[in-house]
Amino acid sequence: MSETVDTAGQTKRWWKEAVAYQIYPRSFADSNGDGIGDIPGIIEKLDYIADMGIDVIWLSPHFDSPNADNGYDIRDYRKVMNEFGTMADFDRLLSEIKQRNMRLIIDLVVNHSSDEHEWFVESRASRDNPKRDYYIWRNGAKGVPNNFTSFFGGSAWEKDEATGDYYLHYFAKKQPDLNWDNDEVRAEVYDLMRFWLDKGVSGFRMDVIPFISKNFDFPDLSEDELKDPAVVYASGPRLHEYLQDMNRKVLSHYDCMTVGEAAGVSEAQTPLFVDEARKELDMIFNFAVVMLDRDGWRWKERRLTDMKATFARLDQAVGETGWNTVFLGNHDQPRAVNHFGDARLAFRELSAKALATMMLTMRGTPFIYQGEELGMTNFPFTSLDQFDDIEVRGLREDFVATGKVSEEDLLWHLNKTSRDHARTPMQWDESENGGFTTAENAWLAVNPNYKDINAKAACADENSIYHHYRKLIALRHATPALVYGSYRDIAPEDEQIFAFERVLGDERLITIINFSGEPVMWDEKTVEGAEVLISNDQRRDKTIPGVELTLLPWEAVVLRPAQ
Structure with a gap:
């Protein structure tokens, strides 16, 4: 987009115009036949990503880790995990990404570290160790400090035999929480951020960043809070002070993007993180949409109207001075086509294209999770x-x-x-293990449908989901209204159709999606004579002849209304 593009009051930023692609390195591509994805494997596949039109790659944790939580337990923030390669491999990856006019952001996991990190090794050694206060300890003589629970089960407090005291861990016991009230801890974090930014990465996805501030009174959780402790964990008293300090001392000195994982953050709280005037983060991943059909680990029914209303609230929350992300999947969610579409044979491709159409024409930076562009599905677990x-x-x-x-x-x-659905290896071709690895077995089983769903077949088929993503990304890049235009749901009460408009100056576009397996009639004068910019059904004419538009099952169209 040109420098003179109309932004309707929004500050023009490259990351608002970008489309991002998340790589989970353990499951992306294995270059050395050990069953585990690695950085050289990613390098081999960069053309595949660039050809989609992707602007930014988000690389899930690549740091040295004992893998208690698949890399989210970091042992050394300045070292690459051995299974993934070396720092030289990382440097080459960064160079190759830039050569293809893309950028790289990496994970910042600093609510906690691994218990094998040198800081914690020292911290647990004795009560008077200089790094004792790098983590959060409570006297063991008084018993478990409170009833906080871990997201991975059991208490969030672990008794350490060395001193008999308890340390806090919101996640696994091998992931002790850092003490951000300690000035030295914050200085260490800022230093490691500069280390990667100076290497040339373009920003960070910040893991569970709202949890970094703690209420050191540690009151017990109520019965309701125990059902969703993230709300309490995300409301520490110094959270926004910390984020503003991070921005002032580090982020403001680089041309970078930041996106915070925002579990426990409500729509109403979103502006506190992303309003430009507050100088904290650029955007956050709010989980309100992806958790609509969840009660913890339990599944529950979700209505389309609830999803549409949530998108509308999120858009209204950021207003003109904030920015959203748009996503349906990541490494912690089931596959998007199962979650929001219809993975049955008759509708998998159509619904995957429909979801892509929705994501790439909404307001906010779209994040595509690896395999979404192929319509990869949930794994058929039997045990x-x-x-x-x-x-x-x-x-x-x-x-x-x-x-x-x-x-x-x-x-x-x-x-x-389950999030393991998203972590099964990428399906590259019809060969054994989907072309992910030459090992007999991958670290996690490949979905058995890889012979039918794989990148090789998708790239060869002009009508594939992959090529639909390419067309949508190209349309978004060429159309300022799809980035900076206002958003309005124009059928909020419809339980089958999701229809919304994007308006910027004199340009108005309408996206209409049939979220059902049955034909649906859309009767609106706005579509008469409209130009069809893109459709996921090849039978659709280039112009809508009348006021009635019959949407086929899971059909999605982007229209430019007649003037």
């Missing part, structure tokens, strides 16, 4: 033993082992909600 996720092990211990839930019931829900 809890097939899961790798530490969260599933915790659920099994907390619910099945105690007799609260049957193994069959837990499995039924996890087949809809």
Whole structure:
């Protein structure tokens, strides 16, 4: 887009105009046949990503880690995980990305570290160790400090045998929480941020960043709060002070983008993080949409009207001085086509294209998770033993082992909600293990449908989901209204159709999507004579002849109304 583009009051930023693609390195491409994805494997596939029109790659944690939580337990923030390669490999990856006119952002995981990080090794050594206060400790003589729970099951407090005291861990016991009230801890974090920014990365996705501030009174959670402790964990008293300090001392000195993972943050609280005047973050991942059909690990029914209303509230919340992300999947969510579309054979491709159409024409920076562009589906788990996720092990211990839930019931829900669905290896071709690895077995089983759903077949088919993404991304790049235009839901009460408009100056575009497996009539004068900019159904004419538009099952169109 040109420098003179109308932004309707929005500050022009490259990351608002970008389309991002998330890589989960363990599952993307294995170059050395050990069953684990790696950085050289990513380099081999960069043309595939660039050809889609992607602007930014988000690389999930690549740091040295004992892998208690698949890399989100970091042992050394300045070292690459051995399974993934070397720092020289990372430097080459960054160079190759830039050569293709893309940028790289990486994970910043600083609410907690690994218990094998040198800071914690020292911290737990004795009560008078200089790094004792790098983490959060409470006297063990008084028993468990409070009833805080871990997201991975059990108490959020672990008694350490060295001193008999308890340390706090919102996640696994091998992920002790850092003490951000300690000035030295913040200085260490800012220094490691500069290390990667000076290398040339273009920003950070910040893992569970709202949790970094703690209420050191540690009051017990109420019964309701125990059902969703993230709300309490995300409301520490110094959170925004910390984020503003980080921005002032580090981020404001670089041309970078920041996106915070915002569990526990409501729509109403969103502007506190992303309003430009506050100088905190550029945008956040708000989970209100992806959690509509969730009650913890349990699945529940979701209505289209609820989803549309949530998108509208999120858009209204950021206003003209903030910015949103748009996403349906990531490494912590089930596959988008199962979650929001229809993975049945008759509708998988159409619904995957419909979801892409929605994401890439909404207001906010779109994030595509690896495999979404192929319509990859949930894995058909038949046993809890097939899961790798530490969260599933915790659920099994907390619910099945105690007799609260049957193994069959837990499995039924996890087949809809588990994040392991997104972590199965990328399906590159029809060869063994989907072309992900030459090893006999990948670290996590490849979805058995890889012979039908893979990148090689998608790239060769002009009508594939992959090429639909390419067309949508090109349209977004060429159309300022799809970036900076206002957003309005024009059918908020319809339970089958999602229709919204994007308006910038004199330009108005309308996206209409049939979220059902049945034909639906859309009767609006606005479509008469409209130009069809893109459709996921090849039978659609280039112009709408009358006021009635019959949308075929899972059909999605982007229209430019006649003047």
